[in-house]
Amino acid sequence: ALPEIRTLTLTYALAxxxxxxxxxxxAVIAAAKSGLDAAERIAKADQRSGYRRPWLMVSMSAGEDPHFRKAEFDPAICPKDCPRPCEKICPVEAIEFAADFAGVRRDRCYGCGRCLPVCPWGLIAAHSYPTPIDAVAQQVPSQVDALEIHTHVGEHAAFKDLWQTLQPWVGNLQIISISCPDGEGLINYLKDLQQIMKVPESAPGKDLKASAIALKTKSHHVIWQTDGRP
Known part of the structure; x- marks a missing residue:
């Protein structure tokens, strides 16, 4: 998977x-950086005018979020005569029934949820894997240019914990995106996040439900982004 990440990053950068x-x-960040480095070398060799190295962004979750879930099931209890619609519908071929492996390859699954309703027996479940703050959040921010935080209404405590952990590095980021789905109490929740992040409420744009409102702080921009299906 890591070589594929490098190749995709290189391709998107040149595009x-x-x-x-x-x-x-x-490991994923290192692979992506390798792709960006390769793209930069190619651009220089081809004398591409106007080429700009893309920002590298990582996504984290403040609390449980559909973007950080994985499908799971026990292949041992799947009926032998099942037509396996889950395998057919998976867009990234994360579900396999092979001689050497059966089940969900977690490194491929990105939580789209397409397999959940098509299982005739209801054997597939989705489990959330929030960002491990003590491990990932302390290693990653210094290695990237941008950050996306997925959250939803009611996750004040989880967001505050994550933000406090990220605080030493946020000043080095070019942009921060707060991604939150619509729901009851959304506006008040986003205003609470403004207070936690110390983002001034006098920033441009009054409608926090807009898809992209950029709020300039001392060292970075914040984008308030409506969230959708993974």
Whole structure:
């Protein structure tokens, strides 16, 4: 998977991407950086005018979030005559029934949820894997240019814990995106996050439900982003 990440990052960079979002994993970040370095060398060799190295972004979760879930099931209890619609519908071929492996390859699954309703027996479940603050959040921010935090209404405590952990590095980031789905109490929740982050409420744009509102702070921009299906 890591060589594929390097190749995809290189491809998107040469295609003109402004920002590339990857998982908050040191190995994944290293692979993506290798792709960005290769793209930069190619751009220089080809004398591409106007080439700009894309920002590298990582995504983290403040509390449980659908973007950080994985499908799981026990293949041993799957009926032998099942047509396996889960295997057919998976967009990244994370579900396999092979001689050497059966089940969900967690490194491929990104939590889209397509397999959950199609299982005729209801054997597939989704389990959340929030960002491990003590491990990942302390290693990753210094290695990237941008950060996306996925959250939803009611996760004040989880967001505050994550933000306090990230605080020493946020000043070095080019941009921070707060991604939150719509729901009851959304506006008040986002205003609470403003207080936690110490983002001034007098920033441009009054509608916090807008898809992208940039709020300039001392050293970075914050984007308030409506969230959707993984």
């Amino acid at each position: 003109g991407a402004d920002c590339i979002d990857v998982a908050a994993d040191p």
